[in-house]
Amino acid sequence: MPTPSLIDRIAAIKATNPDNLMARHFDPDYFAALPADRQTRLTRIIASGTEIPDSNMGAYAMAPDDYDTFAPMLDAMIRDFHAIPADTPISQPKDWDTGSQICDLGAIDPRLREVSMRVRVARNVASFPLPGAMDKADRIAFETMAATAFEALAEHPDFGGKYLSITPGSPHQIDDAEYTRRVAAHQMFKDMSNDRYLQVAGISNDWPHGRGMYISQAEDFLVWVGEEDHLRIMAMQTGGDLNALFARLHDGLTRLSALLPAFAVSDKYGAIASCPTNLGAGMRASLHIKLPKLTQAGQDLTRVTSAAKSLGLAVRGAGGEHSDAGQDGLVDISPSARLGVSEMQIMQRLYDGVAALWAMESAL
Ligand code: ADP
Ligand code: MG
Numbered sequence: 001m002p003t004p005s006l007i008d009r010i011a012a013i014k015a016t017n018p019d020n021l022m023a024r025h026f027d028p029d030y031f032a033a034l035p036a037d038r039q040t041r042l043t044r045i046i047a048s049g050t051e052i053p054d055s056n057m058g059a060y061a062m063a064p065d066d067y068d069t070f071a072p073m074l075d076a077m078i079r080d081f082h083a084i085p086a087d088t089p090i091s092q093p094k095d096w097d098t099g100s101q102i103c104d105l106g107a108i109d110p111r112l113r114e115v116s117m118r119v120r121v122a123r124n125v126a127s128f129p130l131p132g133a134m135d136k137a138d139r140i141a142f143e144t145m146a147a148t149a150f151e152a153l154a155e156h157p158d159f160g161g162k163y164l165s166i167t168p169g170s171p172h173q174i175d176d177a178e179y180t181r182r183v184a185a186h187q188m189f190k191d192m193s194n195d196r197y198l199q200v201a202g203i204s205n206d207w208p209h210g211r212g213m214y215i216s217q218a219e220d221f222l223v224w225v226g227e228e229d230h231l232r233i234m235a236m237q238t239g240g241d242l243n244a245l246f247a248r249l250h251d252g253l254t255r256l257s258a259l260l261p262a263f264a265v266s267d268k269y270g271a272i273a274s275c276p277t278n279l280g281a282g283m284r285a286s287l288h289i290k291l292p293k294l295t296q297a298g299q300d301l302t303r304v305t306s307a308a309k310s311l312g313l314a315v316r317g318a319g320g321e322h323s324d325a326g327q328d329g330l331v332d333i334s335p336s337a338r339l340g341v342s343e344m345q346i347m348q349r350l351y352d353g354v355a356a357l358w359a360m361e362s363a364l
Contacts, residue, residue, distance in 0.1 A: 022049030022058025025076035064264035092270030095342035105240035113240035120234035122282035139210025149259035165212035280339030292329030293364035
C-alpha cells in the first residue's frame with residue numbers, strides 16, 4: 001500500500017516547489033495501482049525529489065530498465081525537461097557528423113578563442129547496476145575493469161595518458177594534494193560525499209572507493225570513473241573550434257567503447273544515465289565564458305539565466321552545478337536538452353546560443 005504520508009508529502013512539495021519535476025508529474029493513482037515491489041522501487045528512484053524539495057528533476061534511475069518499467073511517470077518528467085511535445089514519440093537520433101556545420105567561436109568574436117570548451121557524455125555499462133544501486137564491491141570491480149581498458153587505450157599514440165585513482169590502496173592512487181589540484185583545474189570531479197542529491201540517491205556511497213580519472217598526456221581527453229554515471233567521457237580544449245572538440249570526443253569514445261563491455265542504450269532513450277536529464281546523447285557541451293555585464297560581475301545570475309533559458313541553454317557557476325559564478329562573471333553555459341537532439345544539433349545550439357548571449361553582453 002502507498003504510504004499516505006509519501007503521497008501527502010509529494011502533494012505539499014508540488015505546491016511549494018512547482019519546478020520539482022518529480023512532484024509536478026507524480027500521479028497518486030498511478031503510484032497506488034503499482035504492485036508493492038514496484039512501489040518500493042519507485043519510492044527509491046524518487047527519493048531525491050521527496051527528500052530535497054528544491055530538486056529540479058527529483059529522480060535517479062537505479063537500473064537501466066527503470067526507464068521502461070516506470071515510463072508512465074518518468075516519461076512525463078523526461079518530456080518536460082527535454083522539451084519533447086506530448087505528440088512526438090521519445091526517440092534518440094545519432095549524428096556525430098559535426099563537420100557539416102562549421103562552429104568556430106572565433107567567427108563570433110576572436111576573443112572567444114580563449115574560452116574553455118568542454119563536452120562530455122555519460123555512459124553506463126549494461127552489466128553493472130547503476131551507481132545509486134552499486135555496493136562497494138561493485139564499485140571496485142568496475143574501476144578495476146576500467147583501469148584495464150585504460151591501459152589498452154594508453155597504447156594509442158593520440159590517447160596515451162594515465163589513470164589516477166582516489167581509491168585507498170589502489171596501485172594508481174594519487175595523493176590528496178594532486179586530487180585537490182586536479183579538481184581546481186576542472187579536470188577531476190568534486191568530493192561527492194558532500195552532495196546531498198547524490199547522497200540521498202546512494203550515488204556517493206562508499207566514497208572515495210572505485211573513483212578515479214583517466215587523463216591524456218595533452219590533458220584534452222578525460223574519463224571520470226564512479227561519479228554520477230559509471231563513466232563520464234569528455235574532451236576539453238581552448239581555441240574556439242567546436243568541431244575539433246567534438247571530433248576528439250567522438251574518436252576517444254569510439255576507441256574506449258571497443259575496450260569495454262556494452263553500454264546500456266535504448267532506441268527510445270539513447271544512452272541510459274542515472275539522471276533523466278542525461279538520457280539521449282548523454283551529452284553536455286559547455287563553454288566557460290565571462291559575461292560580466294549580464295551577470296552583474298557574477299553577483300546576480302537572474303538575468304543571464306532567463307535569457308539563456310529562452311535560447312535552450314542552462315547556466316551553471318564556474319565550479320559546475322550548484323556553484324557560484326566567478327567574480328569576473330565567469331559562467332558555464334550549455335544546451336539543456338540532451339534527449340531527442342543529436343550530437344551535431346547540440347553543438348549547433350551551443351554555438352547559436354552563445355552567439356546570441358555574446359551579442360546581448362556586448363550591447364550592454
Ligand atoms: P557535468 O555534470 O557536465 O560533468 P559539472 O557541472 O558537474 O559538469 O562540472 C564538472 C566540472 O567541469 C567542474 O569543475 C566545472 O567547472 C567544469 N567545467 C564545465 N564546463 C567547463 C568548461 N567549458 N571549461 C572548463 N571546465 C568546465
Ligand atoms: Mg555533474
